[in-house]
Amino acid sequence: MSEEKENIQFELTDELIEQVEQLIETKNDKELQQLLKGFHYADIAEILDEVNLEEAMYVIKLLDSETTSDVLMELDEDNREKVLKNLSAKEIAEEIEELDTDDAADIIAELPEERQQEVISQILDEEHKAEITELLAYDEDTAGGLMAKELVKVFETWTVAGCLRRIRGQAKDVRRVHSIYVVNKQNKLIGRLSLKDLIVAKSDQKIADIYIKSVDYVKVDEDVEEVARVMQKYDLEAIPVVDEDMVLLGRITIDDIVDVIRDEADKDYQMAAGISRDVEADDSIWKLTIARLPWLLIGMFGGLGAASIIEHFNQSMGSFIVLLSFVPLIQATAGNVGVQSSAIVVQGLANDSVDGNILKRLFKEFILGLVNGFAIALIGLGITHFVFGTPYIVSITIAIALVAVIIMAALIGTFIPIFLDKRGIDPAVATGPFITTSNDVFGILTYFLIAKLILGF
Amino acid sequence: MSEEKENIQFELTDELIEQVEQLIETKNDKELQQLLKGFHYADIAEILDEVNLEEAMYVIKLLDSETTSDVLMELDEDNREKVLKNLSAKEIAEEIEELDTDDAADIIAELPEERQQEVISQILDEEHKAEITELLAYDEDTAGGLMAKELVKVFETWTVAGCLRRIRGQAKDVRRVHSIYVVNKQNKLIGRLSLKDLIVAKSDQKIADIYIKSVDYVKVDEDVEEVARVMQKYDLEAIPVVDEDMVLLGRITIDDIVDVIRDEADKDYQMAAGISRDVEADDSIWKLTIARLPWLLIGMFGGLGAASIIEHFNQSMGSFIVLLSFVPLIQATAGNVGVQSSAIVVQGLANDSVDGNILKRLFKEFILGLVNGFAIALIGLGITHFVFGTPYIVSITIAIALVAVIIMAALIGTFIPIFLDKRGIDPAVATGPFITTSNDVFGILTYFLIAKLILGF
Numbered sequence: 006m007s008e009e010k011e012n013i014q015f016e017l018t019d020e021l022i023e024q025v026e027q028l029i030e031t032k033n034d035k036e037l038q039q040l041l042k043g044f045h046y047a048d049i050a051e052i053l054d055e056v057n058l059e060e061a062m063y064v065i066k067l068l069d070s071e072t073t074s075d076v077l078m079e080l081d082e083d084n085r086e087k088v089l090k091n092l093s094a095k096e097i098a099e100e101i102e103e104l105d106t107d108d109a110a111d112i113i114a115e116l117p118e119e120r121q122q123e124v125i126s127q128i129l130d131e132e133h134k135a136e137i138t139e140l141l142a143y144d145e146d147t148a149g150g151l152m153a154k155e156l157v158k159v160f161e162t163w164t165v166a167g168c169l170r171r172i173r174g175q176a177k178d179v180r181r182v183h184s185i186y187v188v189n190k191q192n193k194l195i196g197r198l199s200l201k202d203l204i205v206a207k208s209d210q211k212i213a214d215i216y217i218k219s220v221d222y223v224k225v226d227e228d229v230e231e232v233a234r235v236m237q238k239y240d241l242e243a244i245p246v247v248d249e250d251m252v253l254l255g256r257i258t259i260d261d262i263v264d265v266i267r268d269e270a271d272k273d274y275q276m277a278a279g280i281s282r283d284v285e286a287d288d289s290i291w292k293l294t295i296a297r298l299p300w301l302l303i304g305m306f307g308g309l310g311a312a313s314i315i316e317h318f319n320q321s322m323g324s325f326i327v328l329l330s331f332v333p334l335i336q337a338t339a340g341n342v343g344v345q346s347s348a349i350v351v352q353g354l355a356n357d358s359v360d361g362n363i364l365k366r367l368f369k370e371f372i373l374g375l376v377n378g379f380a381i382a383l384i385g386l387g388i389t390h391f392v393f394g395t396p397y398i399v400s401i402t403i404a405i406a407l408v409a410v411i412i413m414a415a416l417i418g419t420f421i422p423i424f425l426d427k428r429g430i431d432p433a434v435a436t437g438p439f440i441t442t443s444n445d446v447f448g449i450l451t452y453f454l455i456a457k458l459i460l461g462f
Numbered sequence: 463m464s465e466e467k468e469n470i471q472f473e474l475t476d477e478l479i480e481q482v483e484q485l486i487e488t489k490n491d492k493e494l495q496q497l498l499k500g501f502h503y504a505d506i507a508e509i510l511d512e513v514n515l516e517e518a519m520y521v522i523k524l525l526d527s528e529t530t531s532d533v534l535m536e537l538d539e540d541n542r543e544k545v546l547k548n549l550s551a552k553e554i555a556e557e558i559e560e561l562d563t564d565d566a567a568d569i570i571a572e573l574p575e576e577r578q579q580e581v582i583s584q585i586l587d588e589e590h591k592a593e594i595t596e597l598l599a600y601d602e603d604t605a606g607g608l609m610a611k612e613l614v615k616v617f618e619t620w621t622v623a624g625c626l627r628r629i630r631g632q633a634k635d636v637r638r639v640h641s642i643y644v645v646n647k648q649n650k651l652i653g654r655l656s657l658k659d660l661i662v663a664k665s666d667q668k669i670a671d672i673y674i675k676s677v678d679y680v681k682v683d684e685d686v687e688e689v690a691r692v693m694q695k696y697d698l699e700a701i702p703v704v705d706e707d708m709v710l711l712g713r714i715t716i717d718d719i720v721d722v723i724r725d726e727a728d729k730d731y732q733m734a735a736g737i738s739r740d741v742e743a744d745d746s747i748w749k750l751t752i753a754r755l756p757w758l759l760i761g762m763f764g765g766l767g768a769a770s771i772i773e774h775f776n777q778s779m780g781s782f783i784v785l786l787s788f789v790p791l792i793q794a795t796a797g798n799v800g801v802q803s804s805a806i807v808v809q810g811l812a813n814d815s816v817d818g819n820i821l822k823r824l825f826k827e828f829i830l831g832l833v834n835g836f837a838i839a840l841i842g843l844g845i846t847h848f849v850f851g852t853p854y855i856v857s858i859t860i861a862i863a864l865v866a867v868i869i870m871a872a873l874i875g876t877f878i879p880i881f882l883d884k885r886g887i888d889p890a891v892a893t894g895p896f897i898t899t900s901n902d903v904f905g906i907l908t909y910f911l912i913a914k915l916i917l918g919f
Binding site for chain 1: 630694813826845
């Protein structure tokens with residue numbers, strides 16, 4: 006490897022892709038290997054995500070097995086699925102042998118069920134096979150589904166010198182040694198050590214005398230979001246996973262948690278925007294439609310509900326037909342306030358900065374709605390009367406309706422996420438179109454009811 | 463420390479807070495110290511975030527300086543500001559001495575400018591002082607603003623044995639040893655080593671013979687979001703920071719990156735929800751109003767724009783007044799589609815999965831709008847005609863308008879973020895109320911124009 010190989014300088018250009026495609030077409034294996042050797046596997050995966058399946062398969066067959074397995078892990082999920090379809094069970098098993106147990110289990114879990122057993126039976130390393138089979142049994146949303154079996158573990162009875170000797174063996178299988186976990190005879194987690202501690206200690210000391218008894222851990226059935234919260238809060242880079250009896254089962258590293266955090270944030274963002282499935286910009290039209298249409302339908306039914314409210318009041322409105330012109334104003338305001346309120350509550354619930362006290366929270370939103378409402382209403386009053394020339398009484402009606410609608414929207418936007426959270430439903434589903442739609446309908450209803458009351462039609 | 467001290471089991475209960483408050487009131491220092499000793503500093507910070515300032519100050523003065531400095535770092539920003547106001551420059555300097563350089567610089571940067579110099583001048587450790595002063599000079603959104611000076615560095619000329627001896631000294635200042643950075647005589651980064659490599663090597667080997675030449679790094683003026691992207695892509699747990707001449711300046715660890723990712727996600731989510739500043743659910747009414755009112759005003763002007771469009775068409779509409787009832791339907795649909803389209807593009811831009819090809823992207827959204835539009839229009843046609851009893855020609859008008867509005871909203875929602883991104887503006891500002899508002903206005907205008915064309919009023 007040359008000194009020039011600095012990953013951050015990698016840039017995926019059209020020229021580079023063309024160059025790769027050219028080398029594949031002319032079957033110039035030597036130069037292609039030379040070129041790809043200079044790239045990180047994550048970069049090679051980016052290139053393969055851009056070329057067609059046939060070309061990707063060509064490159065995958067060309068690369069050595071260790072690189073291929075890492076590249077496979079980094080491929081876009083859809084592309085990985087296609088590539089795996091084109092590999093035999095034996096070929097997949099060979100890739101699996103090169104991977105850490107957590108990645109290996111993830112790949113196998115993505116396969117169709119009938120292929121899973123076929124691939125597992127082809128894994129030659131019996132220990133690896135047993136560990137992967139164990140991991141496949143855990144729910145993917147739990148600590149067990151995220152952990153790897155690779156870790157460095159020492160018994161409290163060992164000496165520092167013996168420990169270092171044995172760690173040299175264990176560490177070969179572990180990409181990065183974060184912590185050394187100390188266990189007792191029953192394999193139960195009793196503490197931890199860092200490599201640093203071990204280096205600083207005298208070689209004839211017993212592990213029992215130098216290990217740190219305070220150790221964070223998670224139970225194997227803990228929810229991944231909770232694991233992410235704990236690792237973030239305590240700035241942990243790895244955490245051991247234990248069963249009910251404190252027996253050490255595996256460890257979770259922070260890079261997997263980074264992915265969990267990113268996925269969670271993406272999901273919440275998409276839900277707030279009214280997209281119901283995990284989709285990406287380059288997914289198929291069909292997949293995007295399935296993800297987007299449900300919310301549009303909910304919005305449509307809201308719009309039709311609003312239409313029937315307007316139809317109802319329209320019959321008796323008479324000369325106050327001008328009220329209809331300001332329906333979009335009411336609707337937009339109700340929608341915006343609702344989304345703002347719910348977003349703050351949803352984030353607060355996620356960060357634990359909103360406690361369960363609904364009444365306190367609603368009161369605060371009430372005051373906030375009152376303040377925002379008066380500001381908006383005053384400006385609205387001035388503009389409708391002086392710019393649009395609506396009669397004073399109509400402008401006042403609109404202003405009062407704005408205050409009422411803003412307060413109502415703030416309360417609905419706050420109440421729904423807290424209510425859902427208490428029921429154990431992810432409050433993020435409540436933001437976006439769902440709250441916008443209910444606020445549209447209730448906002449317009451409130452508007453006409455207030456107008457009827459003041460104007461007496 | 464007892465074996466029972468497991469952080470994950472910490473729970474912030476009302477009883478616990480009451481107990482702490484009780485111990486403070488009765489000045490039962492011994493029991494209070496005993497109680498808090500069992501908690502992680504991040505847990506103590508959570509407790510102090512819940513009690514009043516006077517009580518928090520009492521606890522802070524009681525704890526030893528090392529714990530206090532860690533607790534300070536974990537406090538809610540507003541509370542930390544209040545606590546720091548109540549400490550003398552000398553007291554703050556004492557806390558700073560206990561902190562890593564990156565945290566120390568962050569705390570000082572939060573102080574009012576006149577106090578910053580005062581605190582710095584009170585730091586006794588001259589090296590620490592110089593390093594903090596250096597860090598304060600970097601922009602907080604760059605690698606320099608995020609890095610710490612603490613790292614383990616070895617010269618290529620050292621032997622493994624000499625290296626281990628010296629690392630024992632350096633490692634004392636470093637909480638976690640991720641990588642050992644190898645530099646040449648000019649202090650330029652030339653490679654890396656892991657502790658594992660060092661342990662596995664023979665003690666008389668030269669570093670020059672065993673170090674890994676391939677090393678990732680970032681330039682000191684690199685944007686933090688780019689640093690986060692690189693560390694995620696390559697699964698790095700620490701990355702060295704260098705200047706233009708490759709001189710090693712510091713290192714960034716993954717736990718700081720986790721905070722960057724979380725902050726970015728929170729910011730994007732809030733922007734999509736129309737909240738213009740970084741606020742939290744427990745901020746003051748005033749701060750929340752300032753964050754929320756601007757978007758409500760933009761929404762209001764959109765609503766007023768829609769009102770003038772309706773007023774305009776209303777005059778000639780005659781018997782087609784029923785069209786007004788379906789304005790909320792048009793508006794809600796345009797808003798929802800716009801938010802969906804922009805959210806997907808914004809995320810795609812953030813993940814680099816949307817390349818700069820605007821036309822290709824717009825074409826895809828056009829097709830998507832056509833598919834979604836026809837589905838919504840067909841259902842809309844049926845319901846308006848058969849349920850609402852609107853005349854056939856009006857229902858057809860609404861259906862055609864729905865298709866047109868959905869396509870238009872999808873195109874606007876896609877175009878604006880890509881356009882802003884090309885101009886170097888964060889595309890996340892485009893989602894939420896901004897796009898909703900422009901889609902409201904253009905959607906209603908499109909609706910009436912199509913109606914005028916078909917119905918000929």
